[in-house]
Amino acid sequence: MNSEANAPTPIEPMRRETQAERFERIYKVIRERISVLEYGPGTVLNEGLLSEEFDVSRTPIRSVLQRLNYEGLVTTRNGVGTIVTEVDVKTFKDIYALRMRLAEDMSVLSPVAPSPQMLNEFHRLREKVRKLREGPPDHKAYARLCNAVHEQQLELTENKVLAEINDLLYYRAARVWLAFLPNIEWDEVLEILENEIADTTRALELGDMHGVGNVRRQNLFIILKTIGRFLVGV
Amino acid sequence: MNSEANAPTPIEPMRRETQAERFERIYKVIRERISVLEYGPGTVLNEGLLSEEFDVSRTPIRSVLQRLNYEGLVTTRNGVGTIVTEVDVKTFKDIYALRMRLAEDMSVLSPVAPSPQMLNEFHRLREKVRKLREGPPDHKAYARLCNAVHEQQLELTENKVLAEINDLLYYRAARVWLAFLPNIEWDEVLEILENEIADTTRALELGDMHGVGNVRRQNLFIILKTIGRFLVGV
DNA sequence: TTGAGGTAAGCCGCATGCAGCATCGGAACC
DNA sequence: GGTTCCGATGCTGCATGCGGCTTACCTCAA
Numbered sequence: 001m002n003s004e005a006n007a008p009t010p011i012e013p014m015r016r017e018t019q020a021e022r023f024e025r026i027y028k029v030i031r032e033r034i035s036v037l038e039y040g041p042g043t044v045l046n047e048g049l050l051s052e053e054f055d056v057s058r059t060p061i062r063s064v065l066q067r068l069n070y071e072g073l074v075t076t077r078n079g080v081g082t083i084v085t086e087v088d089v090k091t092f093k094d095i096y097a098l099r100m101r102l103a104e105d106m107s108v109l110s111p112v113a114p115s116p117q118m119l120n121e122f123h124r125l126r127e128k129v130r131k132l133r134e135g136p137p138d139h140k141a142y143a144r145l146c147n148a149v150h151e152q153q154l155e156l157t158e159n160k161v162l163a164e165i166n167d168l169l170y171y172r173a174a175r176v177w178l179a180f181l182p183n184i185e186w187d188e189v190l191e192i193l194e195n196e197i198a199d200t201t202r203a204l205e206l207g208d209m210h211g212v213g214n215v216r217r218q219n220l221f222i223i224l225k226t227i228g229r230f231l232v233g234v
Numbered sequence: 235m236n237s238e239a240n241a242p243t244p245i246e247p248m249r250r251e252t253q254a255e256r257f258e259r260i261y262k263v264i265r266e267r268i269s270v271l272e273y274g275p276g277t278v279l280n281e282g283l284l285s286e287e288f289d290v291s292r293t294p295i296r297s298v299l300q301r302l303n304y305e306g307l308v309t310t311r312n313g314v315g316t317i318v319t320e321v322d323v324k325t326f327k328d329i330y331a332l333r334m335r336l337a338e339d340m341s342v343l344s345p346v347a348p349s350p351q352m353l354n355e356f357h358r359l360r361e362k363v364r365k366l367r368e369g370p371p372d373h374k375a376y377a378r379l380c381n382a383v384h385e386q387q388l389e390l391t392e393n394k395v396l397a398e399i400n401d402l403l404y405y406r407a408a409r410v411w412l413a414f415l416p417n418i419e420w421d422e423v424l425e426i427l428e429n430e431i432a433d434t435t436r437a438l439e440l441g442d443m444h445g446v447g448n449v450r451r452q453n454l455f456i457i458l459k460t461i462g463r464f465l466v467g468v
Numbered sequence: 469t470t471g472a473g474g475t476a477a478g479c480c481g482c483a484t485g486c487a488g489c490a491t492c493g494g495a496a497c498c
Numbered sequence: 499g500g501t502t503c504c505g506a507t508g509c510t511g512c513a514t515g516c517g518g519c520t521t522a523c524c525t526c527a528a
Contacts, residue, residue: 019480047510048508057482057484059484063481078509079490079508079511080491080510081510101335105335159332161325253512280478280479281480292480293511293513293514294511296481313480313481313520314478314480315478
């Protein structure tokens with residue numbers, strides 16, 4: 001078939017996927033499904049079905065689910081299945097309070113100088129939000145966009161450990177916000193997001209990393225307050 | 235044998251250990267061994283040997299090792315074994331910088347009012363340090379004491395998520411300090427620890443939670459600086 | 469003596485069979 | 499009709515055999 005010179009693929013000539021790479025791939029797929037509420041809280045994940053879908057045995061699937069378990073996204077119950085967690089109000093508040101602090105820390109501890117590529121990426125994300133505003137509500141697309149913004153924000157610190165923890169906390173509680181979207185005006189939701197991106201970009205262009213942290217912090221606060229409006233009775 | 239009234243064990247009448255409990259037990263044993271340098275950096279852990287020691291198959295041992303892997307305490311390499319990680323200098327600094335911030339956060343976010351039991355516990359710990367100062371250097375006992383102090387400090391916040399993260403970061407990097415102990419005067423090491431406990435107790439008695447955070451922060455700074463003395467050449 | 473190549477042993481990653489647990493529905497009894 | 503018990507079903511947890519990877523040692527040749 002192939003080989004025999006010709007060099008059709010200069011780099012990565014048919015390299016098979018590593019174990020670790022496959023694990024990471026499956027992990028991220030399932031995590032995203034949880035984060036965009038494709039697997040909503042209470043959903044029961046079946047090891048057998050997942051192993052069929054990803055064409056591996058139950059063993060590696062179990063590894064992935066165990067990791068998601070440690071990260072608080074699912075809980076596994078013997079004889080039943082692996083269940084996507086509900087985030088209780090107290091935990092949600094704890095996480096957001098902490099994320100607000102960490103947003104400041106990020107700009108204090110080891111901020112990175114904003115690169116042109118990064119600015120470009122933020123502009124691109126803002127454009128995507130604008131596109132989304134024109135169409136009808138699409139919560140999944142919105143969620144994916146939030147994930148992408150989050151991904152970029154992780155790049156703003158050189159402190160890898162801090163970035164890791166931010167990542168953990170984001171995926172652990174961000175989906176609560178998604179669950180509240182139906183109660184909120186669609187355009188308002190997107191305006192909040194676009195504002196955050198715009199403000200962040202502005203601060204980045206000025207090299208004002210402290211400002212970037214404040215924007216993030218303020219945004220988390222807005223989300224916390226907005227959700228709080230619906231929790232007064234609880 | 236038993237049963238037939240008599241009630242020899244009023245509570246927990248011969249209840250077998252749950253899966254989760256066994257997992258937690260094995261996990262904590264291995265984590266402690268790593269944290270007190272019984273398994274020093276570079277040590278190769280063998281799934282087969284561990285499964286013999288704990289009298290289970292390789293499967294649950296693998297679960298525990300995978301968790302330790304996610305937490306950054308070990309890395310598993312195919313065909314070789316599970317290796318206790320070395321903490322590189324940069325990561326160490328990142329973690330301590332973060333822990334210093336979190337020490338403040340702990341007293342700001344959700345401090346708990348100090349209870350008499352807690353004060354008692356701190357007094358007890360201080361007594362233990364005094365005992366340790368009288369004897370010859372015993373790094374393992376010192377390490378266990380540090381773990382115990384850490385455990386108590388986790389009780390100082392009601393923010394469970396914050397406590398979790400503190401725990402993760404502590405076990406991930408605290409053993410670096412232990413590795414430097416041979417370079418430092420034994421009595422100085424214990425004095426630092428006793429001072430921290432004493433200062434913390436004093437602040438707790440005054441209900442000054444902010445002070446507690448500052449004491450913790452200052453102590454982390456001392457450790458960071460002390461280690462820094464030996465890293466100038468690196 | 470030194471270097472390289474090959475071989476053998478040991479370990480982890482995966483697949484799979486089996487046992488224990490949880491749940492649901494039907495049947496039997498009150 | 500309502501309730502309780504029990505059996506069937508399906509799922510996760512565990513044990514284990516096998517394949518692939520890594521490494522160390524031994525051999526042989528330069």
